[in-house]
Each structure stands twice: as C-alpha cells, then as structure tokens.
Amino acid sequence: MMDNLRTASSHVVLKIILGLIILSFVLTGVGNYLVGGNADYAAKVNGDEISRAQLERAYANERARQQQMLGDQFSTLASNDGFMRQMRQQALSQLVDEKLLDQYAKKIGLAISDDQIKQAIFSQPAFQNNGKFDNAKYNSILSNMGYAPDQYAEALRKQLTVQQLIQSVASTDFLLKGEADSLAALVSQQRIVREATIDVDALAAKQSVSDDEVKNYYQQNKASFMAPEQFRVSYIKLDAASMQESASESDIQNWYDQHKQEYTQPERTRFSIIQTKTEADAQAVLDALKKGADFAALAKQKSIDPITARKGGDMGWLEPETMPDELKNAGLKDKGQLSGVIKSSVGYLVARLDDIQPQQVKPLAQVHDQIADKVKQEKAIDAYYKLQQKVSDAASNNNTSLAGAEQAAGVKAVETGWFTRDDVPAALDFKPVEQAIFNGSLQGQNGAPGSNSDIITVDGDRAFVLRIADYKAQAVKPLAEVSDQITQDIRRDKATQEAKAQAEKLLAELKAGKGDEAMKAAKLTFGAPQTLNRTDRSAVTQAVFELPLPPKDGASYGLSEDGKGNVVLLALDKVQAGSMPEAQKNALVQGVTQNNAQIAFEALLSSLRKEAKIKYGSGVDVQ
Structure with missing residues (x-):
C-alpha cells in the first residue's frame, strides 16, 4: 500500500516525505540534531524548534529540485520575488508538517527497530555500486558530510517512523468484497445503442448567405480576424564550436604540467576496524587479536558497527580527505599492523592497516589526446570571446546596419522571412533572442527598424547580434x-441550428412513440446496434451513459454531437454487465482506497495543525 500511496498521492506533504531519499533527508533533518538550542529559530512546533539553518537547507533543496524540473524556465521564475517567497514558505510549511508527524508518531508509540535501519541503509542506491552495498562509499559519504553513523541512524529512524505513520493511516481504508464487485460492475457496464446522424455539412451546403450577413458578422467579430x-x-550568429584551433605539443605539455593534479590518484589506505561500546571491550578484542584471533571473525562477532561488521571489519579504500582523524592519528605504517585502543566519537575502536596504495600519476602519453582536445577547446573559446567583443564593438559603432558587424565577423548577415511570436524561426528559437526581438527596444518610431542589438549569448558558447529589418503591426x-471564411462560418452556424431543431423535433416524436414515421419523413434511419463501454471518453458515449435505462421491449432516446459537429440521435436498447479482469478490478479498488487514504491523511495533518502551538521566528515571512 505504501508504494501505491507514494505513486498516487498528489498532496504536497506526501510528495515531500515519500519523495525524499535518505541523503536529502539527512540534509534537511539531521541538522536538528546538530544545530539545536539556537534562539534564532524559524519556527517552534509545540515547543520543538525548527532552526533557520534547517529552513535554509530545505529551501536550497527545494530550489535545486525546481531548477532541475523546470530547466531554463526556472531562471525567469527565480527573478520573481513573490515566487521565491512562496517557495521558502512552502519549505517551512513542509518542515512544520514533518515535525507534527514526528511528534504524533512518538505520541502513539510508533517505533523502528535496529534491523529495519540496517536494511534501509543496505538498500539505498546512494550507498551502492552495481546494485550492491559499498561500505567504503557509505563511510566516505558520511565522513564528507561530517556525520557520525549514530547521528545518521537517528535521522533515518525519524524518517522511517514517519513513513510507518503514513502506512498506518493508508492501511485503515478498504472496500468490502461486495462493494468492490458493485464498483467493478458499474465501471465495466456496457450499453447497446443505435445512432442516426444528421449531417451538418450537407445542410450547410444548402444554406444561403447575403452580403449584409457577411458584413454584420465581420463587424461583430473583428477580434477573431486580427x-x-x-x-x-x-x-x-557566432558559434565557439565552429572555430577550429590547433594544439602544439608544447601547448599540450604545458597544460598537463599545470593540471597534473587532475590525473593524480592520491595515496589510498585500507583499514579494518572493530568498534565497541566500552574501552574494556576494545582492550579484550585487542588482546584476543594479539593472541592470533581471526580479525574478520572477531569483527563479525564483537563489532557494534553493523556496516563494517557485516564485511569482517573492512572499511574499503580511503583517501586522505575521507579518512577519519582517529585512523589518521593511529600511527599505523605497515601492512597488518594493529592499533591500540582508539577512543572515538562513537565508542572505542581497534584498527588494522590492511593495505597501502601509493599515489599514482597517469603519464602524458596516456592522456595526450584527451588534453589535446581540451587545449583546442580552450583556444576556440578564447578566440570566440575575442571575436564576440570585436563584433559587439563594430555593431555599436555602426548602429544603423550590420555592415560593420559583418566585416568584423567575416560572414554575411542572414535575413529571415516574415514571422510572428508563434512561429519564430528555429535558428532564433532562444528565449534571450526572442526577448530582444519582441520587447520593442530594437524598433524605432512606429515600428520602423531601430538600432542593432547588443551581443546576445545563448547556451554559453553561442551568440547573436541582430536588428529588426522590417515590421508589421497587429491589424484587423x-x-x-476573410469573406470566404465568414461565409463558411455562417453557413455552418445556420446548418447546426437547423440540425438541432430537427433533432429536437424527432426526439419528441420518438419519445411519443411516433418515431418511425417521423424518421422516414426526415429520410433518417438508425444504424446497426453497437456496444459502448464507459471507458470511451467520446461525447456520444458519455451521452449514452447519461440516458435512463430503457423500458422493457423498448428504447431510451437522447441527443449528442459527434467529433465532426454533426447532431446524433441515440436509441439505447439494452444495458448489460461487462467483465473486468481480476487484475484490473484490484487496480480499481486500489485507486479508490488510495484516494480515500489521502483524504484521511490530509484530515490528520489538518487536525494536527489546528491543535498545535506553532510560533514563527522573527523576520520569517508567513502568509
């Protein structure tokens, strides 16, 4: 049910809670454990603080998410102060909701076991390589963020507890078998119907339209003919990619010498550890190791760190920047050397140096072609920016044409055909270019050609300089x-009105039991019976399923329009039960229960907010 709720829910709080992977939860959640007690809070929820640092992290995460989702559109929205304030308020509201849910989970006694936390860590893609848990990657990530394993585990426990709360709410809604069967029968119902179509196009061809009607229509609908x-x-157009540059061996050697660190793998060290709660336990482990005990077996038996214990104490390869200070200061130099008892922030450790991999530098020959491409690219970009400045200066100095810019660029300007805001040529289809064309700054009086544009850069490595060559203002x-178009529209309108009037008259005759004669007089006949399903979203099908059930040995009649605008007379002959595969029925029931569960969850959150004492910090903008 949790996976389904995660997929189906549209509630913003559910999206945030269920959408967070564990790393992003740490960024917005663990801060509460590390930055507590700060009087400069963002909010207090029943006395529990949400720090400003927490709010800033949540806001930064939401900003990054929106930027990734919206792409180039985000930069436009980000310039709107109102939009950014709303995003910050949304981040704060989400933090308040998370706090309320966490408090409620504690109140009703929800708890997460250590085994559940271990399984959650092992299953996280962020800590895996090729689908398998990587202990070195796990330790490296936590070390880079400055979090100890117990702090991370506590934050994870908090998230899983809230998820358990959501699951408990979602699991309270269900449908009885009889209710499910009735719902499936209603959804899968089929209706047998016959149709008679009044062809509007055929009627339109018979309509007459006077000149006065055309003129009146034109005057009344001028806005439609703009x-x-x-x-x-x-x-x-200037394009850095089109600039061809060469790279000499000297250039390549100089680049390699200046960037050698990019091709250097620092010294790496591999340790195994056994972590204990007390110094006495660590000393006992060390004594056993000195007597010849197997390190891996002892780590699996005695270590309280579930990650390294599972792998016999192995921490994987560590580089200097990811190596914990306790190991750096342990004084281990030789392979196989044991440390003494080491006090750490998570208890006590006994460590063993397993291997050392010296620093390695890739030789120039191995990366020669790669560096040559980089040198060429850098030279091309330098040349591109120099040319860009040269063209910009020429366009500014001779502002009444692009002749000077053409000479500076060494190319002829391209002139487009006529286009509107809705059909910009593909070559100019960039937002900054469109803004320059349409904002009026390049036009003179009455729309006449004005000045050259400044250099307009797009995608970082392309640029344009342009001018309006000609302009036509909006006009009727x-x-x-448009006379022919108007004539057709009037004919169509008259034909539609005639068809509806004829259909209404025929419908009345059919309902009165005189339909056969009326249909014959109108030269209309009902077609062959056809079976319609509720899942069809056409206007005719929807009209059929709104008709009352037909009488015994009779039909129920109605009107609709088909996709071409023709008027359709409907004769509903029979309503019958359809069939629904069991898998489809289960999905239907699942969707209904998910929707009901979402409503229940929203009600829970609303109740928690109403009962809570929420106080916002000074300067926090809350609507």
Whole structure:
C-alpha cells in the first residue's frame, strides 16, 4: 500500500516525505540534531524548534529540485520575488508538517527497530555500486558530510517512523468484497445503442448567405480576424564550436604540467576496524587479536558497527580527505599492523592497516589526446570571446546596419522571412533572442527598424547580434481577405441550428412513440446496434451513459454531437454487465482506497495543525 500511496498521492506533504531519499533527508533533518538550542529559530512546533539553518537547507533543496524540473524556465521564475517567497514558505510549511508527524508518531508509540535501519541503509542506491552495498562509499559519504553513523541512524529512524505513520493511516481504508464487485460492475457496464446522424455539412451546403450577413458578422467579430504583428530580422550568429584551433605539443605539455593534479590518484589506505561500546571491550578484542584471533571473525562477532561488521571489519579504500582523524592519528605504517585502543566519537575502536596504495600519476602519453582536445577547446573559446567583443564593438559603432558587424565577423548577415511570436524561426528559437526581438527596444518610431542589438549569448558558447529589418503591426484583416471564411462560418452556424431543431423535433416524436414515421419523413434511419463501454471518453458515449435505462421491449432516446459537429440521435436498447479482469478490478479498488487514504491523511495533518502551538521566528515571512 505504501508504494501505491507514494505513486498516487498528489498532496504536497506526501510528495515531500515519500519523495525524499535518505541523503536529502539527512540534509534537511539531521541538522536538528546538530544545530539545536539556537534562539534564532524559524519556527517552534509545540515547543520543538525548527532552526533557520534547517529552513535554509530545505529551501536550497527545494530550489535545486525546481531548477532541475523546470530547466531554463526556472531562471525567469527565480527573478520573481513573490515566487521565491512562496517557495521558502512552502519549505517551512513542509518542515512544520514533518515535525507534527514526528511528534504524533512518538505520541502513539510508533517505533523502528535496529534491523529495519540496517536494511534501509543496505538498500539505498546512494550507498551502492552495481546494485550492491559499498561500505567504503557509505563511510566516505558520511565522513564528507561530517556525520557520525549514530547521528545518521537517528535521522533515518525519524524518517522511517514517519513513513510507518503514513502506512498506518493508508492501511485503515478498504472496500468490502461486495462493494468492490458493485464498483467493478458499474465501471465495466456496457450499453447497446443505435445512432442516426444528421449531417451538418450537407445542410450547410444548402444554406444561403447575403452580403449584409457577411458584413454584420465581420463587424461583430473583428477580434477573431486580427493579423498578429510580424517581423523580419537580420542576424549574425557566432558559434565557439565552429572555430577550429590547433594544439602544439608544447601547448599540450604545458597544460598537463599545470593540471597534473587532475590525473593524480592520491595515496589510498585500507583499514579494518572493530568498534565497541566500552574501552574494556576494545582492550579484550585487542588482546584476543594479539593472541592470533581471526580479525574478520572477531569483527563479525564483537563489532557494534553493523556496516563494517557485516564485511569482517573492512572499511574499503580511503583517501586522505575521507579518512577519519582517529585512523589518521593511529600511527599505523605497515601492512597488518594493529592499533591500540582508539577512543572515538562513537565508542572505542581497534584498527588494522590492511593495505597501502601509493599515489599514482597517469603519464602524458596516456592522456595526450584527451588534453589535446581540451587545449583546442580552450583556444576556440578564447578566440570566440575575442571575436564576440570585436563584433559587439563594430555593431555599436555602426548602429544603423550590420555592415560593420559583418566585416568584423567575416560572414554575411542572414535575413529571415516574415514571422510572428508563434512561429519564430528555429535558428532564433532562444528565449534571450526572442526577448530582444519582441520587447520593442530594437524598433524605432512606429515600428520602423531601430538600432542593432547588443551581443546576445545563448547556451554559453553561442551568440547573436541582430536588428529588426522590417515590421508589421497587429491589424484587423480586411473583409475581402476573410469573406470566404465568414461565409463558411455562417453557413455552418445556420446548418447546426437547423440540425438541432430537427433533432429536437424527432426526439419528441420518438419519445411519443411516433418515431418511425417521423424518421422516414426526415429520410433518417438508425444504424446497426453497437456496444459502448464507459471507458470511451467520446461525447456520444458519455451521452449514452447519461440516458435512463430503457423500458422493457423498448428504447431510451437522447441527443449528442459527434467529433465532426454533426447532431446524433441515440436509441439505447439494452444495458448489460461487462467483465473486468481480476487484475484490473484490484487496480480499481486500489485507486479508490488510495484516494480515500489521502483524504484521511490530509484530515490528520489538518487536525494536527489546528491543535498545535506553532510560533514563527522573527523576520520569517508567513502568509
């Protein structure tokens, strides 16, 4: 049920709670354990603080998520102060909801076992390589973030507890078998119907339209005949990728010498550890090892660190920046050397140096071609920016044409055909370019060509300089241009009205039992019976399923329109039960229960908020 709730829910709090992977939870959750007691809080929820640091982390995570989701559109939205305030308020609201849920979980006694925490750690993709848990990666990530394993485990316990609360709410909703069967029968119901179509196009061809009708329609609907403003643009495009540069052996050697650290793997060290709660336990372990006990077997038996114990104490390869200070200061130099008892922030350790891999530097020959490409690219970018400045200066100095810019760039300007805001040429389809064209800054009086644009950069390695070559303002199309279209529209309107009037009359006759004669007079007949399913979303099908059940040995009648605008007379002959595969029925029931569970969860959150004492810190913007 939890996986289904995670998929189906649209509630923003559920999305945040269920969407968080463990690392992002640490970033927004563990801070509460590390930055407690700060009087400069963002909010207090029933006396429990949410720190400003916590809020800033949550806000930064939400900003990064929105930026990844919206792409280029995000930069436009981010310039809107109101949008960014709303995002910060949303982040704070989510933190408050998480705090309320955590408090409620504790109140009703929900708990997570140590085994559940271990399993959650082992199953996290962030700590895996090729689908398998990687102890070195786990330790490296935690060390880089400055978190001890027990702090991380406590944060994880908090998240899993809240998830357990959500699961307990979701599991309270269900459908009885009889209810499920009735719901499935209703959804899978089938209806046997016949149709008679009044062809609107055929009626339209018979309609007459006067000149006065065309003129009146034109006057009353001028807004429908507006020709949008149009532009023709001349532009010069600069592209760094098109600039070909060479790389000499001297250039390559110099780049390699200056960036050798990029091709250097630092010294790596591999340790195994046994972690204990007390110094006495650690000393006993050390004594046993000195007497010849097997380190791996002893680690699995005695170590309280579940991660390394599972692998016989092995911590994997560690580089200097990921190595804990306790191991750095242990004084281990030789392979197989044992440490003494080491006091750490998580208890006591006994460590063994298993292996040392010296620093390795890739030779130039191995990375020669790779560096040559980088040198060429850097040279091309340098040349690109120099050319960009040169073209920009020329466009500014001769602001009435692109002739100077053409000479500086060494290319001729390209001129587009006429286009509107809705059909910008693909070559100019970049938001900064479109903004320059359409914001009016490049136009003179009455839309006449004005000045050259500044250099407009797009995607970092391309740039444009352009000018408006010609412009047509928005205007009403002349009557002569749209007369044929108006005539067709009027004919269609008249035909539709005639078809509806005819259908209403026929419907009344059918309901009165005089349908056969009326249909014959109208030269209409019902077609062959067809079976319609509720899942069809067409207008005709929806109208059929709104009709009352047909009488015995009779039909129920109604009207609709097909996808072409024709008027359709409907004769519902029979309603019958359909069949639904068991898997589809289960999915239907699942969807209903998920929706009900979401409603229940929203009600729980609303109740917790109403009963809670929530106090916001000074300067916190809350709507």
